[in-house]
Amino acid sequence: xxxxxxxxxxxxxxxxxxxxxxxxxxxxxxxxxxxxxxxxxxxxxxxxxxxxxxxxxxxxxxxxxxxxxxxxxxxxxxxxxxxxxxxxxxxxxxxxxxxxxxxxxxxxxxxxxxxxxxxxxxxxxxxxxxxxxxxxxxxxxxxxxxxxxxxxxxxxxxxxxxxxxxxxxxxxxxxxxxxxxxxxxxxxxxxxxxxxxxxxxxxxxxxxxxxxxxxxxxxxxxxxxxxxxxxxxxxxxxxxxxxxxxxxxxxxxxxxxxxxxxxxxxxxxxxxxxxxxxxxxxxxxxxxxxxxxxxxxxxxxxxxxxxxxxxxxxxxxxxxxxxxxxxxxxxxxxxxxxxxxxxxxxxxxxxxxxxxxxx
Amino acid sequence: xxxxxxxxxxxxxxxxxxxxxxxxxxxxxxxxxxxxxxxxxxxxxxxxxxxxxxxxxxxxxxxxxxxxxxxxxxxxxxxxxxxxxxxxxxxxxxxxxxxxxxxxxxxxxxxxxxxxxxxxxxxxxxxxxxxxxxxxxxxxxxxxxxxxxxxxxxxxxxxxxxxxxxxxxxxxxxxxxxxxxxxxxxxxxxxxxxxxxxxxxxxxxxxxxxxxxxxxxxxxxxxxxxxxxxxxxxxxxxxxxxxxxxxxxxxxxxxxxxxxxxxxxxxxxxxxxxxxxxxxxxxxxxxxxxxxxxxxxxxxxxxxxxxxxxxxxxxxxxxxxxxxxxxxxxxxxxxxxxxxxxxxxx
Numbered sequence: 001x002x003x004x005x006x007x008x009x010x011x012x013x014x015x016x017x018x019x020x021x022x023x024x025x026x027x028x029x030x031x032x033x034x035x036x037x038x039x040x041x042x043x044x045x046x047x048x049x050x051x052x053x054x055x056x057x058x059x060x061x062x063x064x065x066x067x068x069x070x071x072x073x074x075x076x077x078x079x080x081x082x083x084x085x086x087x088x089x090x091x092x093x094x095x096x097x098x099x100x101x102x103x104x105x106x107x108x109x110x111x112x113x114x115x116x117x118x119x120x121x122x123x124x125x126x127x128x129x130x131x132x133x134x135x136x137x138x139x140x141x142x143x144x145x146x147x148x149x150x151x152x153x154x155x156x157x158x159x160x161x162x163x164x165x166x167x168x169x170x171x172x173x174x175x176x177x178x179x180x181x182x183x184x185x186x187x188x189x190x191x192x193x194x195x196x197x198x199x200x201x202x203x204x205x206x207x208x209x210x211x212x213x214x215x216x217x218x219x220x221x222x223x224x225x226x227x228x229x230x231x232x233x234x235x236x237x238x239x240x241x242x243x244x245x246x247x248x249x250x251x252x253x254x255x256x257x258x259x260x261x262x263x264x265x266x267x268x269x270x271x272x273x274x275x276x277x278x279x280x281x282x283x284x285x286x287x288x289x290x291x292x293x294x295x296x297x298x299x300x301x302x303x304x305x306x307x308x309x310x311x312x313x314x315x316x317x318x319x320x321x322x323x324x325x326x327x328x329x330x331x332x333x334x335x336x337x338x339x340x341x342x343x344x345x346x347x348x349x350x351x352x353x354x355x356x357x358x359x
Numbered sequence: 360x361x362x363x364x365x366x367x368x369x370x371x372x373x374x375x376x377x378x379x380x381x382x383x384x385x386x387x388x389x390x391x392x393x394x395x396x397x398x399x400x401x402x403x404x405x406x407x408x409x410x411x412x413x414x415x416x417x418x419x420x421x422x423x424x425x426x427x428x429x430x431x432x433x434x435x436x437x438x439x440x441x442x443x444x445x446x447x448x449x450x451x452x453x454x455x456x457x458x459x460x461x462x463x464x465x466x467x468x469x470x471x472x473x474x475x476x477x478x479x480x481x482x483x484x485x486x487x488x489x490x491x492x493x494x495x496x497x498x499x500x501x502x503x504x505x506x507x508x509x510x511x512x513x514x515x516x517x518x519x520x521x522x523x524x525x526x527x528x529x530x531x532x533x534x535x536x537x538x539x540x541x542x543x544x545x546x547x548x549x550x551x552x553x554x555x556x557x558x559x560x561x562x563x564x565x566x567x568x569x570x571x572x573x574x575x576x577x578x579x580x581x582x583x584x585x586x587x588x589x590x591x592x593x594x595x596x597x598x599x600x601x602x603x604x605x606x607x608x609x610x611x612x613x614x615x616x617x618x619x620x621x622x623x624x625x626x627x628x629x630x631x632x633x634x635x636x637x638x639x640x641x642x643x644x645x646x647x648x649x650x651x652x653x654x655x656x657x658x659x660x661x662x663x664x665x666x667x668x669x670x671x672x673x674x675x676x677x678x679x680x681x682x683x684x685x686x687x688x689x690x691x692x693x694x695x696x697x698x699x700x701x702x703x704x705x
Contacts, residue, residue, distance in 0.1 A: 126395035133395045160395075179395070186429045190604070191626045193588055211604045211620075225395065229678075232590035232623070233428060234399050234419070237391035 032140030077111030132160030134177030178223030361546025461596030500671030517548035589623030
């Protein structure tokens with residue numbers, strides 16, 4: 001086996017290095033986690049012709065094919081042209097002849113041009129889910145147009161509602177569909193279903209007022225829409241205008257995993273997409289135009305939140321309802337110090353005979 | 360005698376009628392549904408043909424026009440009170456045969472139950488005339504034919520809606536002048552003759568069978584399935600239950616108004632008495648009460664058939680997919696079983 005293989009170039013081409021020398025795993029993008037079922041035949045063909053016969057459902061909703069031999073890669077790339085054009089160009093409206101918004105001709109037989117902007121994941125959203133507030137697939141595809149192809153890394157997850165099954169709280173840029181809720185007092189029968197549901201399943205912003213009518217603490221409403229879902233009389237309805245919450249800087253990882261923090265609340269689609277449009281510019285500035293395999297959240301750490309905010313909001317006209325985080329109070333799990341997990345005899349204690357750690 | 364109107368003429372007719380009448384019809388409220396990007400269709404005032412939603416069954420029933428979810432009865436202060444009497448304009452309410460038949464049941468409860476007429480209902484009722492809308496055949500939850508509610512004679516004129524406009528069956532001479540300028544056509548509203556669904560309410564011959572039915576295990580199913588939300592009764596064309604509420608004005612607690620507000624026998628606490636005792640503490644108990652009331656007790660009291668017109672809105676609106684039609688048919692089977700056990704002939 002001739003092992004002279006440029007694995008970094010293959011990684012950019014969406015072929016992941018295997019522990020088996022000369023074997024790779026292809027990762028095919030599925031923006032928004034949904035593709036027409038006909039593409040499963042494409043997947044079957046790839047796995048059975050060039051892969052090891054299996055396919056792996058990628059952790060970011062990609063279709064992954066392990067066991068692809070290095071020698072097969074040109075044939076695989078030529079074959080997936082149909083898939084890339086079908087899913088990226090036709091379904092998602094992506095311009096493949098650019099990288100990070102700069103013109104760059106794509107050879108359709110060469111496979112994926114970049115791995116940088118990672119697959120945009122989404123829950124099934126309101127096309128199916130009884131809780132979802134937004135069409136997550138449409139949103140994911142609009143995001144795909146803005147962030148792919150690019151060599152700058154960003155993970156975007158699109159959640160239909162604050163229940164966040166897709167974990168928008170754990171990625172660089174999490175988008176959560178939220179609803180402004182309208183109350184129609186002339187339809188409320190005072191049954192209390194909304195108050196109970198908000199307490200049991202959401203943020204307890206509804207209280208039972210006189211006659212059992214709900215009183216709402218607007219400040220802490222997360223816009224989940226559970227009150228609408230359980231109301232028997234349509235006394236609560238979702239405002240038809242769509243709103244989004246953006247969660248910033250969440251991540252997993254060995255060193256500093258953390259849940260993201262709220263960056264924007266009650267932003268319109270226009271604002272969310274306007275902000276994402278600036279992502280390439282921010283990444284380019286932070287990395288001085290030299291892309292490395294480093295996710296966006298880390299770039300915010302390096303640049304500092306205020307610098308990030310300055311670049312990312314440039315030219316974005318915020319809708320009147322939109323709120324922006326003034327500061328970021330990150331709360332990271334500091335694996336490197338493990339300051340909190342120690343042998344019981346080292347625990348600091350209170351009271352008689354307490355261990356005060358030598359102070 | 361009938362007429363045919365194009366869209367423009369239909370809008371002109373609605374405008375003309377609106378000069379004298381408040382027209383109520385099913386109207387679509389986009390994106391106000393229970394689930395995201397779903398709509399609600401409810402009765403509302405319309406002034407044009409274009410506003411009427413005629414292709415789909417309304418989510419909420421026609422009863423809301425004459426028996427609103429909230430209705431102020433009187434205003435009070437610490438010394439005095441006065442009745443809330445609205446200067447109502449004459450109303451035209453557009454509905455299908457089942458909807459109009461449902462109002463007969465509403466009338467029976469509000470105006471013909473015992474010795475006392477409900478003045479608030481009477482006031483609205485006397486101002487209203489029904490306009491029949493030809494039904495496009497309904498949906499798979501409809502069973503108006505089984506309930507004998509597919510036909511009516513109580514309408515002042517009939518309409519068939521289509522994307523091209525209206526076809527009109529002129530009936531009451533009073534309205535003839537509104538149509539006479541338009542193209543004449545032989546037209547009569549057709550009634551639905553068949554539903555996909557057939558519902559056969561049981562005949563409960565005596566107390567012994569009734570008592571056995573009340574204890575039948577079939578009701579247990581609903582303890583696990585029904586969430587007691589009351590959506591079925593809000594969507595019901597015939598349910599009339601209400602409670603009274605005093606709304607006290609926050610800036611001056613001596614002032615306020617008394618309203619009646621729709622209530623649901625399915626919501627826990629509906630039958631709670633002094634001492635906190637509830638007569639029907641489980642979802643199954645409440646379901647049994649509702650179904651027996653509609654398909655046995657009402658007829659036993661008035662001898663006018665079931666308190667149901669088979670519009671199917673309760674089934675459509677149930678978030679747990681409990682079908683009233685299936686429940687009634689299960690009940691009929693249970694009655695058969697019971698009668699066999701008791702050695703009685705069906």
